[in-house]
Amino acid sequence: MYRRRSAPTRAEPRWARVAAAGEVPEGGLKAVSTETGAVVLANVDGDIYALEDRCSHQDYPLSAGELEGDELECPFHGARFDVCSGRALQLPAITPVRSFPVDVRNGDIFIRIG
Numbered sequence: 001m002y003r004r005r006s007a008p009t010r011a012e013p014r015w016a017r018v019a020a021a022g023e024v025p026e027g028g029l030k031a032v033s034t035e036t037g038a039v040v041l042a043n044v045d046g047d048i049y050a051l052e053d054r055c056s057h058q059d060y061p062l063s064a065g066e067l068e069g070d071e072l073e074c075p076f077h078g079a080r081f082d083v084c085s086g087r088a089l090q091l092p093a094i095t096p097v098r099s100f101p102v103d104v105r106n107g108d109i110f111i112r113i114g
């Protein structure tokens with residue numbers, strides 16, 4: 001006899017409030033702490049992006065870098081990353097940094113951490 005299986009359960013996504021939207025000015029960066037580690041927020045033309053705050057070259061904080069358009073340059077050796085995806089764009093970094101989904105609700109910035 002056919003028995004219907006229940007659909008596999010998925011864990012609910014977990015979001016963490018990390019800052020007020022006003023704390024990240026357009027063209028600016030902000031370092032925040034989360035339970036998954038350090039994250040850098042970037043404001044590109046009013047849109048907020050979130051990357052792991054650790055350069056994939058030698059682990060220095062990207063929040064010390066400069067945002068130029070949608071590219072974040074690490075100040076230590078000049079690697080560049082696409083803030084939208086975390087993709088490495090320029091040597092010496094060759095691997096991406098983790099990026100996090102972002103939601104801005106009622107003036108607060110949330111990132112998905114799980």
Ligand code: FES
Nearest residue numbers: 055057058074077
């Ligand atoms: S630590 Fe970022 S480029 Fe070297």
